[in-house]
């Protein structure tokens with residue numbers, strides 16, 4: 001067994017969202033989802049065995065509450081047999097301020113690092129299943145470019161796979177609206193959203209949209225990708241507003257960026273939005289349009305910070 005193993009995984013943004021579970025303990029989703037892995041945002045994680053009495057986590061040089069990762073490591077001990085306590089050091093190169101889900105890259109990097117430390121076979125499907133147990137969206141961060149997480153119905157059948165490992169020219173402009181920690185975690189938010197009377201209809205539509213999205217990606221049709229992703233994401237946020245305990249990740253600024261993006265599209269630019277469990281907006285465009293759109297966005301929203309992200313690669317060992 002190796003002494004210390006370091007792995008890196010990039011975060012991903014879903015174009016067809018995961019927003020609901022049929023099994024909360026196992027993170028089995030209600031929908032299959034599809035994402036693009038982002039090149040500039042990633043987590044680098046090192047793991048080593050320790051004689052300490054508990055697992056520990058040092059995140060960006062500060063000690064963090066390790067209960068979530070400890071639970072994850074206990075799950076791995078259940079799967080692969082007992083192993084000593086683990087010391088984890090993790091650096092997030094994900095602007096949490098940009099509202100990007102660092103749990104996706106974190107659990108994917110931790111999974112890869114642990115597979116190395118335990119000398120497990122580097123089977124992508126198995127790594128995806130295990131990453132999924134840490135955070136659902138992490139199942140997709142094992143892969144580069146476009147990944148599909150087939151929902152499955154139990155631990156064995158629910159994992160992501162590479163869908164199309166090529167850059168189709170898609171760019172995302174991340175608008176940083178708030179750096180505050182999200183008020184409602186994804187885990188809790190999706191559970192509430194499932195009580196919306198329209199939730200079943202969103203799930204059904206999502207399956208149709210996934211099939212259309214796959215076609216659009218294979219055809220490198222960014223307009224179609226953007227239109228479908230936008231409808232899917234806005235539909236997801238609609239469930240939050242219609243559920244039994246309504247809540248909303250949008251702020252007035254979120255809405256302004258959404259409206260402005262829609263105007264840009266009407267004016268002939270490739271510009272579409274997708275939004276996750278927070279107020280920040282990711283604007284979908286293509287490589288040729290990203291700079292023009294960025295200039296327009298900066299002029300309209302001088303108070304906001306924007307990052308451009310293109311597609312990134314699969315996990316790797318360092």
Ligand code: DP6
Pocket residue numbers: 013014016017018019027033101103134135136137138186187188275276277
């Ligand atoms: C809106 O993967 O963070 O980003 O499995 O409970 O940890 P848990 O949830 P998480 O949810 C991500 C939700 C989303 C959509 C997506 O990434 O598909």
